[in-house]
Amino acid sequence: MKKDLISQLNKQTLILDGAMGTMLQNVGLPAGSLPELLSLTNPDIVYNIHKAYIDAGSDIIYSNTFGANPYKLSGSGHTTKEIVSRSIEIAKSAASDKYVALDIGPIGQLLEPNGLLTFEDAIDIFKEIMAAGENADLIAIETMADLYEVKAAIIASKEVFMGTQKPVFVTMTIEENKRTFLGCSLDEIACYLNAAGVDAIGLNCSLGPVELKPIIEGLCKKTSLPVILKPNAGLPDPITGQYNIGAEMFSSLLNEIYFKGVSIFGGCCGTTPDYIKAIAHNLKGRAIVPRGVYEKPAVCSSTKTVYLDSVKLIGERINPTGKKLLKEAIKTKNMGYIIKQGLAQVDSGADILDVNIGLPEIDEAGLIPIVIKSLQKTIDSPLQIDSSDVGALEAGLRVYNGKPIVNSVNGDSENLDKILPLVKKYGSAVIGLTLDKNGIPESAEGRYKIAEKILNAALSHAIKKEDVYIDCLTLTASAQQKEVMETIKAVRLIKEGLGLKTVLGVSNVSFGLPNRELINSAFLTMALANGLDLPIINPNNKTIMDYVHAYKVLSNSDVSAEAYIKKFSVNALSDGAPVDPGQTKGIMSLNSAIISGIPMEAEIATKELLKTESELNIVDSYLIKALDIVGKKFEAGELFLPQLLLSAEAAQSAFETLKNNMALNGTTAAPKGKIILATVKGDIHDIGKNIVKALLQNYGYEIFDLGKDVPPEEITKCAISNNIKLIGLSALMTTTIKNMQETIYALRKSGHDCKIVVGGAVLTEEYAKMIGADYYAKDAMATVDIARATL
Amino acid sequence: MVNKIDKGGVLRLLAYNSAHNLNNTPVIDELVNECILEAENASQFRYIYKIFDINGCKLEGTDIYLNSRDIKAHLEGSSKCLVLAATIGVGVDRLISKYEITNITKAVIIDACGSVAAERAQTKAISEAAQALMSNKGMGCNFMTSQYSPGYGDFPISMQNKIIDILQAQKTIGLTVTENHIMIPRKSITSLTGISGQAVSGKLSGCKNCVLYNKCKFKKN
Structure with missing residues (x-):
């Protein structure tokens, strides 16, 4: 069955069905009750609706299972299995030679971090539904607003139907601002779903064909997959609930949209068999209008897409090598510290963040999901999951909300066979290192050959070419001076010869030399000029960032030097934000910095005190005394809560300063309790x-x-x-x-x-x-x- | 501007009063302004409502029964009930959760901003609903009570889940509710409003009717 459907998908238009809920409400289903229960109590009603859609011309009907999940059915006295399997049976009996889709709507509970449902529980719920609906011809995941929930459903489908290749349709529901309720835009929808291995994508519900027309056209330009449109019958009257577009009008609007390349049509809320009959009359079995779309290389989080159409910076700072405080934070699971490292890099201009938490003494696969979930909760930049442990890579990929980058595979066949299936399964991009069992080839040509091998392996796993990035590997100038230029040469060769995006970790080149910044900056500029797309750098380093800004002007990607001028013009330098009282003065005592609630001043004052006093003494004689004064004022009603908190933050910043100082000296303070x-x-x-x-x-x-x-x-x-x-x-x-x-x-x-x-x-x-x-x-x-x- | 947040309301929720000394912390006033702006930009105002006939204790066409004493008193004399949900979306929740890590003061202030914005969203939604009702002559809706929400008086907070279901609020405005009846997005309000052809006022809404009136720090009057 699958083969037939897949081949039809790419050949001709297909007609879906219309609303189920609307039809059931028309026969008296009370608002707020579960329509899915009717599959058990009134199967004839459900059958007749399916039959009416088949008679109207549907090629695919959706089973009466939209809300059939353990969460919504709790308290109904019925199981998911009972309702889903019965609903599929009813649909199949009405469908005869047409297709039946297992219809899956949102679970009804928001997933973490917005809600309480864990990602793992969501996968289990979808698996339960899919196992019960295994007899369906395809899976239709619809009305989704959360990319994370979609990802949970897609993973479930791959794990339940492993090897059977059941087609998966995904339609999201979107508002007129072109985002879902959870802030996911068409860019993220296309970026993630293009890589996720589904068979058709599109939009359903929320709006009518008039409002959805420009939006679906936008989606058509971002994907080469077949596109689905299932709008409401216009907009509802708020008082009467009646929709404002009739069947004929609906059909003629969809006909216009057909010419933009949409090929699968149906109706959502407010539509009836009349609507389907009208669209089938116009649109059934027609040739697909070609779109000729090239999917641009991109990665995304759930709310932000980074297109790799110019140089994009990967921040390298979440990596414990040589960083004492980060090591400590990883060991004690101090997510706040790790998140702050991420935020600082984003503020400095990183587009993507590399995440490496590899330490010999931790359970990396157990910890990486916690780190990824914490980061994606607060930071919308896409992540690059960096590990040499395959288990940790998979654990990270699984919980990532969006399309990340895997760092990395290499030219060794065994390594490719282990990691590429994960890249495919979770819908990721991948970095290939130009090395194999024999090490790093000295010549650029040798590295080119490995890059070619990696590309071919990726293609054979159905990973798209634009999702393969090659790291030509930076060597250290102090040790392998004559090979530094081979790396630069390889970047150009691979970029031009294979048409792949290139990545380089930059800082390695200067290892063991004085004035490392200078060497790093020069090397970065050379690599960029030879086609480097994704430098992995420390964005908190001003010199490096300045070179990137300069390169963007010289390579004509910062058009008219607009960003550069904004950053570096004399006005910009002198005309900054109004000076925060105390921000740079450094004249306050620690006591008054805390009482006035100014963290920067507290930090400066603490550094000043450290010249003459011990850390412990500063805590007892200054910090806590100042806090007590603030506390008393708060209790006396002289201060309100935000003022108390500002003081707490100032004290916190003094504490951090003391802690950093102790880390440098290798001492620690015993906590009070x-x-x-x-x-x-x-x-x-x-x-x-x-x-x-x-x-x-x-x-x-x-x-x-x-x-x-x-x-x-x-x-x-x-x-x-x-x-x-x-x-x-x-x-x-x-x-x-x-x-x-x-x-x-x-x-x-x-x-x-x-x-x-x-x-x-x-x-x-x-x-x-x-x-x-x-x-x-x-x-x-x-x-x-x-x-x-x-x- | 739909999302405009009233500073006085924010300060009230932060339990600010004239005895507090703002001079102690010179940056505080500017910080509140900054938070208001960020919260306004992160808010996405959405609402949904439906109107049901009141049939004894039941909302006709639903399985909602209004058996509690207080809600009955509130809707007394009303022939229809406007069931409404309004939200400002997850944007403010996300801001708060970010600032809980990086700047707890801003987290607290933005939390207050979100609550003010949610109240404003409800007020705005009610006024738009009222306008639609008045212009629909057939409804005979000339008077409305004030709003009554799950969790007030003896009207159980578990009613939140029923309201979300009958409004299909997840599908229509992205509003969900947990098993413990907490709405997500957090800054959301559901309410019942009585509608009638004759003058009704709604007996039990407003701060003065609240059992906590004498000890509440946040009351409006």
């Missing part, structure tokens, strides 16, 4: 908990921040294994207080000796007692007092 902070299971309000954390850290406590939605077991486990004596729990909802109580119960039952402090908007002193807590903290300062009293 260890405290767990967590927002209880089911609750996602963590801002209050984070305020408490900021203040407690200022007072020198070591915080084990377990985050939000934390199950009781996890808190108990952490308390016991780290022997923590004070546990702070937060809950903001009346509905999640019960989970707070359960957590307290679990801690008590474990026999672990600890005090528990609770806080959150719905709690009171009495309530805290009632659920068994030791302390109630009315605000963050109160928690500090409790910590001081108990630890």
Whole structure:
């Protein structure tokens, strides 16, 4: 069946069906109830709707399974398997020789990081649906707003139907601003789905054909896959719910869109068999209008696409080699530190971030998903997953939300056979290193040959040519001076001969030489002039960045030197942002910097104090004293919360300065005590908990921040294994207080000796007692007092 | 501008009052302005509503029963009910989560900005709904009560999930609700408004009717 459908997809137009929900509401289905249950209770009604669409001319009908998933069906008394398999049966009996698609809509719970559903759970839910719907001819994933949810569904389809090649259609739902509700644009939709290995992509629902016309035309220009359009019957009247476009009008609008290259047509909300009949009359079985699209090389996160149409910078700083604090952060899972490294590079101009957390003493495959998830939660630049451990590469690729770059494969056949299938499965681009078992060829020609081998291997795994980037490998001038130029030569050869994008790590070249910046910058400029597309650099290095800006002018990619002039003109230098009070003055005492809440001043003052005082003395005699003054003012009602927090941040910045200093000296400070902070299971309000954390850290406590939605077991486990004596729990909802109580119960039952402090908007002193807590903290300062009293 | 955020409202939610000394922290005022601007830019105003006949305790055409004492009192005299959900989208949630890592002060201020923006979104949505209703003569809708939301009084917060379902809010405005009845995007509001041919006011809305009126720091009047 599959072969037939796939060959038809590329040959002629196909007609889908129209709305199921609208038809069911027309026969009296109450608003808010589950239409999928009718497959069990009233199969005839469902059958008749399918039949009506088949009679109207549908080539493919969608089963009555849009919301048939364990989440939406919970409490219905029926399983996903029951409903999905029955729905497919009904559709097949109506379809005769036409195709039946297993229809899959959004699960109904937002995935992390926006919601609470984990990516792994989403994959499992989709697998359950697909296993139950295995008899369908194809999978139709529709009405999606979250690229991450789409990715979960695509991975599920590959794992459930491994080897059987069941076609997969994906349609997203988009607003007039050309983004989905979750901020994903046509660029990301096309960039990820072009690489994801699906069979047709498009748009459905949300708007009518008038509004969707320019949007689908935009999508048609970004993909060479068959394009699907399934609009609503216009826009609904807000009062009556009636849609404003009739069947004939609908059909004639779709006919116009056909000429832009869309080849699969159907209807969504408000459409009926009349609409399908009208479009089938015009559009069924017609030749596909060729689009001649070239898919531009690109990578993306879920909300940002980076097109490789000019030089793009890959930030190299998330790599522990030679970085003491980053090593420490990786070992202690301090995601805040890692995220800040990422944000700093993006602020300095990195387009893509390399992520390498390889350390001998950690479980890289176990940790990399946590790092990737943390980074993609706060940073929208695409990531490059860098590891020599295949397990870690796969773990990272799996959870990445978008199309990343794999760093790397090499010319060794065994290596290619292991990694390329992962690149294909997860829809990634890949860097190929021009080396193999025999090492790095000395000559540019030798490296060209390996690049060619890598390209051919990638093509044989159905990875597109534009997704293969070659790293010609930078050698160290101090050790292999005569081969430095071979690298530059190889860049040009590979770029011109194979037409591939090229990558180079730059900093290696200067190893062992003085004034490394100079060598790096000169080498970078030479490589860029010879066609380097993706330098891997330290974007926080001003000299290197200045050379990149200059190169962009000289190579005519910064047209009219607009960006350059903006950055370097005399006006830009002198006419910066209004000077932040104290930002550069460096005249405040640490005490007043903290009380006034100015982090930069606090940092400068701390550095000044370090000349004469010990770290510990600075904490006790300056930092904590200043914080106490602020705390008292807050309690007296003289300051409001943001002012208290600004002071906390200033103190934090003083602390960081002290910590950096100690790391340089190889000393560490013993924390005042260890405290767990967590927002209880089911609750996602963590801002209050984070305020408490900021203040407690200022007072020198070591915080084990377990985050939000934390199950009781996890808190108990952490308390016991780290022997923590004070546990702070937060809950903001009346509905999640019960989970707070359960957590307290679990801690008590474990026999672990600890005090528990609770806080959150719905709690009171009495309530805290009632659920068994030791302390109630009315605000963050109160928690500090409790910590001081108990630890 | 649809997303305009009122600074007074932001300061109120931050429990600011005239006793506070802004001079202590010279950057604070500018910081609040900056946060308001960022929150405005990150907001995407969307809403959806449907109108149902009230039939005894039931919203006709749904499986929603309005059995709680307070909601019954609120809708007394109304023949129809406007069920509405409004949101400012995930943009502000994302800003907050970023600033929770890099700048907790801004996270707190933007959190307040988001709440003000969500309230404004609801007000705006209600006024657009009212306009559509008034222009539809057949509806006989001349009067509206104020808004009543799940979690007020004895109207259970679990009703949130039902409202999201009957409005198909995920599909129409990208609004979902967790099993513990927390809406995501976080800065969203659902409400019920009574509609009638005769004057109705809605008995139980506004700060003065809240059981926490005497001790709340955030009340409006």
